[in-house]
Amino acid sequence: MAGRTGAAAAPKQGFLKSLEIDTRLLGMIGAFIAVCLVFNLMTDGRFLTARNIFNLTIQTVSVAIMATGMVFVIVTRHIDLSVGSLLATCSAVMAMMQTRWLPDMLGLEIGHPLLPWLSILAGIITGGVIGAFNGWLVGYLTIPAFIVTLGGLLVWRNVAWYMTSGQTIGPLDPTYVAFGGINGTLGPSLSWILGLAATAAAVFALISARRAKAGHGQPVKPLWAEAVLAGLIAAAILGFVAVLNAYDIPSARLARIFEARGETMPEGYAEGYGIPYSVLLLIVIAIVMTVVAQRTRLGRYIFATGGNPDAAELSGINTRLLTVKIFAIMGVLCALAGMVASARLANHSNDIGTLDELRVIAAAVIGGTALSGGIGTIYGAILGALIMQSLQSGMAMVGVDAPFQNIVVGGVLVLAVLIDILYRKRTGAR
Amino acid sequence: MSIDRTGTPLVEMDDMCIAFGGVHAVDHVSVNLWPGEVVGLLGHNGAGKSTLIKILSGAYRADSGTIRINGEEAHIHNPRDARRYNIETIYQTLALADNLNASANLFLGRELVTATGLVDDARMEAETAKIMARLNPNFRKFRDPVSALSGGQRQSVAIARAVYFNARILIMDEPTAALGPHETQMVSELIEELKRQGIGIFLISHDIHDVMKLCDRASVMKNGQLVGTVDVAKVTDDDLLGMIILGKHPGEHAAA
Numbered sequence: 001m002a003g004r005t006g007a008a009a010a011p012k013q014g015f016l017k018s019l020e021i022d023t024r025l026l027g028m029i030g031a032f033i034a035v036c037l038v039f040n041l042m043t044d045g046r047f048l049t050a051r052n053i054f055n056l057t058i059q060t061v062s063v064a065i066m067a068t069g070m071v072f073v074i075v076t077r078h079i080d081l082s083v084g085s086l087l088a089t090c091s092a093v094m095a096m097m098q099t100r101w102l103p104d105m106l107g108l109e110i111g112h113p114l115l116p117w118l119s120i121l122a123g124i125i126t127g128g129v130i131g132a133f134n135g136w137l138v139g140y141l142t143i144p145a146f147i148v149t150l151g152g153l154l155v156w157r158n159v160a161w162y163m164t165s166g167q168t169i170g171p172l173d174p175t176y177v178a179f180g181g182i183n184g185t186l187g188p189s190l191s192w193i194l195g196l197a198a199t200a201a202a203v204f205a206l207i208s209a210r211r212a213k214a215g216h217g218q219p220v221k222p223l224w225a226e227a228v229l230a231g232l233i234a235a236a237i238l239g240f241v242a243v244l245n246a247y248d249i250p251s252a253r254l255a256r257i258f259e260a261r262g263e264t265m266p267e268g269y270a271e272g273y274g275i276p277y278s279v280l281l282l283i284v285i286a287i288v289m290t291v292v293a294q295r296t297r298l299g300r301y302i303f304a305t306g307g308n309p310d311a312a313e314l315s316g317i318n319t320r321l322l323t324v325k326i327f328a329i330m331g332v333l334c335a336l337a338g339m340v341a342s343a344r345l346a347n348h349s350n351d352i353g354t355l356d357e358l359r360v361i362a363a364a365v366i367g368g369t370a371l372s373g374g375i376g377t378i379y380g381a382i383l384g385a386l387i388m389q390s391l392q393s394g395m396a397m398v399g400v401d402a403p404f405q406n407i408v409v410g411g412v413l414v415l416a417v418l419i420d421i422l423y424r425k426r427t428g429a430r
Numbered sequence: 431m432s433i434d435r436t437g438t439p440l441v442e443m444d445d446m447c448i449a450f451g452g453v454h455a456v457d458h459v460s461v462n463l464w465p466g467e468v469v470g471l472l473g474h475n476g477a478g479k480s481t482l483i484k485i486l487s488g489a490y491r492a493d494s495g496t497i498r499i500n501g502e503e504a505h506i507h508n509p510r511d512a513r514r515y516n517i518e519t520i521y522q523t524l525a526l527a528d529n530l531n532a533s534a535n536l537f538l539g540r541e542l543v544t545a546t547g548l549v550d551d552a553r554m555e556a557e558t559a560k561i562m563a564r565l566n567p568n569f570r571k572f573r574d575p576v577s578a579l580s581g582g583q584r585q586s587v588a589i590a591r592a593v594y595f596n597a598r599i600l601i602m603d604e605p606t607a608a609l610g611p612h613e614t615q616m617v618s619e620l621i622e623e624l625k626r627q628g629i630g631i632f633l634i635s636h637d638i639h640d641v642m643k644l645c646d647r648a649s650v651m652k653n654g655q656l657v658g659t660v661d662v663a664k665v666t667d668d669d670l671l672g673m674i675i676l677g678k679h680p681g682e683h684a685a686a
Contacts, residue, residue, distance in 0.1 A: 216556040295548040297541050300530075304538055307527035314489060314525045315539035316510035374529035 021229075024368050024423065028383050035387060039394035047394055050246035054273060056386075056393055057244070058181030061278045062087075062341040063356060064385035067363035068289040069333035071381045072326045074364055075306040077373035078138060078145035080327065082152030083334050084356035086130055088160035091338035094123035095169035095348030098176060116176035123335040130156065131331020132324050139323030153357065161350055170347025180343030184277040188245040191274035195241035199234045206230055244279075245272035278340045282382070285336070290378045302326060307374035362409075363388055366416040370424075388412075433467045433646050438501040440465045440630040441599055446485055446495035455481040456492070457654040463599070463630040468621060470645035470662070471634045472674055478654040479634050480522070483601050486632070487519040488512035499599070510539070518597035522604040522634075524588040528577035532569075533558035535576055536591045561590045565620070581608040589620065600624060603634045618644060638670050652677040 039047040046052060066083050073080045097119035102108045108115055130152075137148045171177075178184025186194065206226055213220050221229075248270050249257075258265040293299040305312040305319050313319050337356075342348045367384030369376030391412060395405045441463040448456045456478045463469050471479040484490045486497065488509040497504045499515050506512050512519070526535050533554040541549045542557070555572055562569045566586035576584055585608055592600055602621075606614045621631060621644055635641050641648050642662055650657040650673040658679040660669070669680040 212552045216552045218552065218555065291548070295551075297543070297549060300534060300538070300541060300549055304527040304530055304534070307529035308525070310523070311525035311527050311535075312538070314487075314509050314519070314521065316488075316508065316513060317539055374527070 022377075023427075025377075025380065025383075027423070028367065028380065028387070032383060032387050032390065035390050035394065039390070039398065042398045043394075047397060050243050050272075052393075052397075053243050054182075054247040054276075056389055057279055058276050058344065059393065060382075060386050060389040061181065061276075061282045062337040062344070062353075063359045063363055063389070064282055064382045065285055065337040065340065066330075066333050066356065066360040067367065067381035067385045068285055068378050069330040070360050070364040071289075071293070071367075071369050071376040071378055072302050073145070073330055074361075074369045074371060075373060075376045076302055076323065076326055077306055077309070077371075078323070078326070079361065079371075080134070080145065080149045080330055081357050081361075082134065082149040082156055083330065083337075083360050084353040084358075085153050085156035085160070086127060086331060086334040087338040087341065087353035087356055088350075089130065089156040089163075089338075090123040090127045090335035091342040091348050091352050092160040092163045092169070093126045094119040094176070094335075094339060095172060095342060096163055097122050098173050099169055111173070113175070116173040119173070119176065120335075120339055123339060124332055127331035127333070127335030127338070128328050129331070131334070132328040134331070135324035135327030138327065139320035157354075164348065164350065166350050168347050168349045172342065172346055172348070176339070177343045177346050179277055179281065179339055180346065181276045181278045181340070182273065183343075183346075185244075185273040186275045186277070186280070188272045188274050191241050191245055191272075194275060194280075195238050199237050202233045202237070203230050206233075241275065244276075245274050247273050249273055278344070281336065281340065285333070286378055286382055293378055298322075298325065303374060359385070359388060362413045365420075366413065368420060370420070433464050435464050435467075437464070439463060439498075440467075440500060441486070441632075442496075442498040442501075443482070443486065444496045444498065446482060446497075447493045448481060448485060448490060449493055454654045456485070459495075459651065459654075459656045461632075461649045461656070461659065463632060465598075465628045465630055466625050467647070468625060468631045468633055468645045469659075470641035470648040471632060471651065472636075472638070472641055472648055472670060473651035473657075474674065477651040477674075479651050480603060481654075482651070483519075483603060483632055483634060486512065486599075487517060487601055513540075513595070516596065516598040517601065518592035518595060518599070519601040520588050520592045520603060520605050522607065524584055526576050526584060526588060529575050531575055532562070532572055532579075532587045532590075535587055536561070536594060538591075540595065557594070558590070561594045562586065565590050565593070565616075582610065582613045585609055585613065585617075589617070593620075593624070598629060600629055600631045601634075602631060604636065605633070606635075606637070606640060638667050638674075641670070642667060650674055 036048060066087070070080060070083070098115045099110070102115055102118060103110055108118075134145075134148055134152060137143050138145045174183075185191075206229065210220050210226060249272070251265075251270070254269065254271060255265045291299075293302070301312060301317045301319075301322055304315070305317065305322060309319060312322075338353065341352055345352070363385035364376065364381045365371065365384070366387055367377065367380030367382070369381060388409065391409055392405060395408060400408070439462040442460075443462065444460050446456050446459050447454070459478070459482055461469065461471075461482070471483065473479045481490060485492045485495075486506065488506045488511050491507055497506060504515055506515065506517075527538065530538070533551070536558050537554045542554050544550045558572060562572075566583065569583060569586065571579055571583065576587055579587070585605070589605070592602075606617050609617065621633070624631060633641070633645055645662050647659055648662050648665075648670060649659040650670065652674065657673045657677050660673070660680065665680060672678045672680065
């Protein structure tokens with residue numbers, strides 16, 4: 001982002017430097033590709049099938065959504081240990097709303113079209129209010145975030161338990177369940193259209209950024225570098241769409257869909273899933289959070305406060321209110337992650353989100369967010385979540401024993417931070 | 431250069447008090463400042479000069495006392511209020527966010543935005559380039575985080591931030607402490623230029639020679655109290671030293 005990184009633009013440079021891609025991002029992508037290739041070899045090609053990539057993607061969404069918010073929390077030198085529990089509370093609220101409270105209190109029948117939406121709204125408000133409350137305790141009452149959210153870890157886990165009496169709540173509304181992943185996808189045609197539109201938007205963004213720079217007489221990348229970058233982005237977006245489209249809906253299920261519409265399925269008909277709504281939600285959140293981080297005052301103040309809280313205060317930034325906002329954002333993201341997580345399982349279970357706080361923090365940290373504050377990216381956190389999930393499911397596919405899976409994941413977290421520290425020392429950053 | 435002190439003062443700080451847990455950091459202190467004037471604030475560490483000035487810049491709230499700007503009572507409760515009165519401060523610590531680049535720091539809290547309300551980095555960088563061309567013509571590292579800059583470059587970013595927004599009242603807390611001789615000279619020239627523009631400057635310094643050279647008057651503090659305010663042209667280094675160390679006012683030289 002403009003505030004922190006940025007290669008000096010001398011006329012003669014290496015290939016990578018001309019592209020102005022963050023070397024840290026390259027490193028993470030490299031690590032991710034390496035993980036994928038190794039597991040693909042060890043599973044005789046089962047890891048990089050369309051089916052597994054599809055599953056990996058929808059399994060990552062919940063943690064990735066929360067990781068984007070954790071970036072803001074950690075960048076301002078705080079921590080949130082309560083996200084897994086907050087997810088559970090929000091999920092419990094949404095599940096209870098659509099199965100018990102709304103039908104009982106408002107008399108809405110199960111299956112009423114408003115049920116899922118009112119439930120989601122209630123969940124988002126719950127997350128936002130609890131998050132803002134955490135932020136108030138941290139910002140205005142100056143209780144360390146570690147303590148506030150350590151307490152919250154216990155409190156909200158058990159509030160969820162109390163609300164549901166520890167029971168599994170389900171089945172959830174079909175519209176709601178569509179946000180879980182496999183039960184709600186765009187289908188191949190819409191996915192292609194969206195992929196092409198996203199590519200066009202990315203290219204347009206590159207062009208307008210270049211114009212804005214040139215308009216102020218600032219150095220721009222060579223044209224070929226822009227073209228290569230645009231090509232890479234297009235390949236990544238369209239490749240991703242192609243893979244998600246390549247995973248076919250099982251024919252028995254397709255037949256049922258046709259049956260429901262009163263048609264018969266043509267012989268040999270096949271259709272891919274396309275982009276799941278949950279992934280779409282993650283993409284939208286990622287874009288919004290990136291814009292907030294890089295192009296809004298709120299984002300600028302978050303990074304400034306992380307870099308030097310005193311300077312932020314002296315610049316007239318209300319750092320207390322800022323803390324409330326950051327934790328409120330985190331709470332809303334917990335609610336959305338809870339929606340995706342419970343929708344994927346089609347019910348709310350008492351242990352939903354357990355240990356997610358560790359996965360979320362690990363994703364942000366592996367993604368390059370510095371615990372000392374001031375540094376972190378949204379895309380890094382999402383990539384971090386993807387790497388964590390790949391390791392976890394890859395090891396499960398290879399048949400690594402459960403205890404060893406967690407041992408490896410824990411070791412990777414510590415190793416990632418060590419590499420990050422060494423990288424920062426070498427590049428002279430903090 | 432003589433200062434016209436017949437009109438309304440730019441700043442009057444009248445009978446200011448602030449205490450931290452029973453310690454009277456600033457104890458019934460009054461200072462004032464006319465347009466185009468540089469007033470030095472002298473004293474040992476802990477004498478209360480930085481604390482006094484932080485009341486004016488909005489970092490601290492006074493327990494009692496009145497601040498008047500151009501004769502009208504000013505209510506300064508936070509740094510944002512101070513900025514509204516065109517009071518700009520160069521802090522001793524510089525108060526820069528190390529992870530942000532020069533223009534993000536310069537505009538921190540006052541970002542330029544586009545029509546859609548997003549921060550306009552390109553325009554802010556262009557504006558930063560303009561002001562830096564004046565203050566530090568060799569400065570090139572517009573894209574780097576300020577942690578990658580030298581002490582002098584960082585100082586010039588902090589000074590640019592204070593000067594860019596058309597300050598009427600400038601507070602400089604040890605502006606030359608981290609600088610080499612050449613850069614110190616540049617700061618001196620800048621102060622002369624700002625004086626000519628009618629800007630009033632409070633200059634906090636340990637260095638008596640700086641104060642003798644740059645200031646019109648000097649207010650000396652000791653243990654939170656004002657020892658006295660003197661016309662720099664009418665006193666010697668030793669007079670000032672006597673005030674700082676012994677808290678002794680050279681009676682016959684007393685100025686307004």
